[in-house]
Amino acid sequence: MPLSGFFHALADPTRLRIMALLRGMELSVGELAQVLGQSQPRVSRHVRILSDSGLVGRRKEGSWVYLQLASEERSRPVFDLIDKWSADRERALFEADASRLHAVRAERAEAARRYFEAHAATWESIRSLHVADVEVEQAIERLLADEPIGALLDIGTGTGRMLELFAPRADTAIGIDRSSEMLRLARVKLQEAGIDGASLRQGDMYALPLGDRSVDSIILHQVLHYAQQPGAAIAEASRVLRGGGRLLVIDFAAHDREELREQDAHLRLGFADEAMRGWFQAAGVTLDRTERLEGGELTVIIWRGRKAGMTETERKAA
Missing domain, CATH: 1.10.10.10 (Winged helix-like DNA-binding domain superfamily/Winged helix DNA-binding domain)
Known part of the structure; x- marks a missing residue:
């Protein structure tokens, strides 16, 4: 029994x-x-x-x-x-x-501290090339503020910063990353911030461990320049996005800083608006806002799109 x-x-x-x-x-x-x-x-x-x-x-x-x-x-x-x-x-x-x-x-906090110390120089060198993080975060906030976040997915969550900022406003929040080391780091950071409701999972941006049409808002923050196939990553994000849901991609405009490819494993040296629009369109997502944040050698762009095809069930839930 x-x-x-x-x-x-x-x-x-x-x-x-x-x-x-x-x-x-x-x-x-x-x-x-x-x-x-x-x-x-x-x-x-x-x-x-x-x-x-x-x-x-x-x-x-x-x-x-x-x-x-x-x-x-x-x-x-x-x-x-x-x-x-x-x-x-x-x-x-x-x-x-x-x-x-x-x-x-x-012990988890100490491991996180050691990891930060080991990588601080690299992260700071990249941050010095673009507008301050706080300005980027404020821009993301503006682009999410016009309606409820609902079920949030942060792809390539890294240290969990996007979850730290937006999970308190979401119905549910999930962060996914390939790196178990980064997930342990994110877990410590979220605990220190008093955020208990977010879920962290190991997974690949090309094969997300979620069902079709299961989230309302997706963030890919400084992730896509590591992607071998950016279009496939956007298509996979669209798969798990509900009709009417929003997709935000935050990354660099096209640039020629070749050392980021050589030293920091950037596979893509930024993105052109035309390329991003094409990937969104192919994935069934309409690009409705583009915000450029200049103020350094690298320009940060936020591309926001909305998935078409809201089902009757999704319309009633909305």
Whole structure:
């Protein structure tokens, strides 16, 4: 009986502690083992039981596997029961685990600090070539301000800056990046900013791990110049964009700074408006705004488009 398996999954102190810890944040098996003071094989066995019951999900990022609670609809009744029936001794154990969780947060923050220090010079050298980031962010804000953001997708989220800015205004927010290192960095930055509702996933811009027509707003911020096939990346973004949804591409105008290709792995030295308009059109997205931000050796452009073909269901939802 599925129900008996469900209660069996909860009928162990360690598994209850795991549920309580995942209530606070996503964790790897190694991090759980660190907090619980148990071996990874033992913790893995408990996680497998919780996963088989549908209470815990797994998400792979490179060589890491992160654990997260099942949907709120499924997990909320479990925590209602735990909160109501936990004895003082159990509450004290949950609180002790939560205190040890601070060590995990601190280790993640330290790893992020080291990563920033190692790459700061490169990032600053590129920033020095164009208008200040705050001006770019204000322009993005203006182009998103005319209607609700809805379900937000940030492709190539990097450090999670776009999620930090716009997730609080979105119904849901997802950041996707190929790099597990960048996702760990983004996770720390979002936690430090107090943003708990955004989801981070590892994925490729050419094969997004999302269903068709599932988001309302998409941002590709300084991502497309790394793309071998920019048109294919825009087409894939359009696939997951609902009819009437908005796509924002923020990148450089065409330039001749060849050192960015050689030193910083830029595959494209910026983009012409005509090329971007063609990729948008081929993907079923109408380019409706172009904003140029000059003020440095490189010009930043924001191209905004809207996907056509809103379905009857999407019209009713709007």
